[in-house]
Amino acid sequence: MNLLLLPEAKPHHTLSANDPRLEHIRGVLRLQVGDQLDVGAVNGPRGKGTVRAIADDAVELELAWGPVPPPPPPVDLILGLPRPNTAKKILQEATTLGVRRLIFAQSGKCDPAYARSSLWSSGEWQGHVRLGAEQAFTTHVPEVEVCPSLGDALAKADRSAMRWALDVYEAEGSLSAAMLEAPAVALVLGPERGWNGPDRRELRAAGFTLLGLGERVLRQETATLVGLSLVLAKLGAL
Known part of the structure; x- marks a missing residue:
C-alpha cells in the first residue's frame, strides 16, 4: 500500500477495526503517534496523514491536502465478462496501470452466472479498484460498469478514440x-473462451479493427x- 485512499478530502x-488497512498500518508500517503516511481522496487530492491516536481497534488521522494528481490515460477498456477471480485481478491491475x-x-x-457473482452485487469490486489505485500512488479510479451485452458496452466507448479489439484467430494485424x-x-478483449462469429461481426460493425498479440494464446488477464x-x-503514458 503506497497510499491510503479515503472516500473524501476531510480534515480528519x-x-x-473493520478496515483491513488498519492492521497494515499497525502491523506492517508500525506507525506511532506523530508518524505520517501518504493519503488520497477518491478522484481528488493527495496529501499527508499524521497519526494522532492509535489503539487496537482504531487509528485517528489528521489530514493535510495537496494537489490533485494527473488524470488517468484516455483509455476505455472493455472486456468480455470473466470469472470472478479473473475479474478481481483485472480490476486491480488495470487500475494500477x-x-x-x-x-x-x-x-x-x-x-x-458470472454477472450474478457477489463480486458485483455486494460492491466487493470497489475494494479491488481501490487497491489498484493505492498501489499506483494515485487517487484516480476508473468508472466501472457491467453491461448486459457486448453491443451495450461498445456503444459506451469514446467515439473519437482509436477502436481496437484483440483476437487470436482473425486478427488483421498486430497491436x-x-x-x-x-x-x-478504446481497447476490447474477449472473455476467457474468446469471441464467437456474432461478436466479431458486432465489433467490426462498430468500427473496431481486430488485432493480435502474436500466435500464443494468452490468459485473459495476461492479454x-x-x-x-x-x-x-x-499514448506516451509508460
Whole structure:
C-alpha cells in the first residue's frame, strides 16, 4: 500500500477495526503517534496523514491536502465478462496501470452466472479498484460498469478514440504495429473462451479493427496487461 485512499478530502479520518488497512498500518508500517503516511481522496487530492491516536481497534488521522494528481490515460477498456477471480485481478491491475473506464460485457461465450457473482452485487469490486489505485500512488479510479451485452458496452466507448479489439484467430494485424491516429483508445478483449462469429461481426460493425498479440494464446488477464501496456506506451503514458 503506497497510499491510503479515503472516500473524501476531510480534515480528519478514523480507520476502524473493520478496515483491513488498519492492521497494515499497525502491523506492517508500525506507525506511532506523530508518524505520517501518504493519503488520497477518491478522484481528488493527495496529501499527508499524521497519526494522532492509535489503539487496537482504531487509528485517528489528521489530514493535510495537496494537489490533485494527473488524470488517468484516455483509455476505455472493455472486456468480455470473466470469472470472478479473473475479474478481481483485472480490476486491480488495470487500475494500477491506468484506464479511464473499465467496462465488462456479456458477450457470446460468457457464462451468465458470472454477472450474478457477489463480486458485483455486494460492491466487493470497489475494494479491488481501490487497491489498484493505492498501489499506483494515485487517487484516480476508473468508472466501472457491467453491461448486459457486448453491443451495450461498445456503444459506451469514446467515439473519437482509436477502436481496437484483440483476437487470436482473425486478427488483421498486430497491436504492436498499429498506428495511433487519435488522442484516445478504446481497447476490447474477449472473455476467457474468446469471441464467437456474432461478436466479431458486432465489433467490426462498430468500427473496431481486430488485432493480435502474436500466435500464443494468452490468459485473459495476461492479454489485458500486455494489450493495455502496448496502448499506454503508444499514448506516451509508460
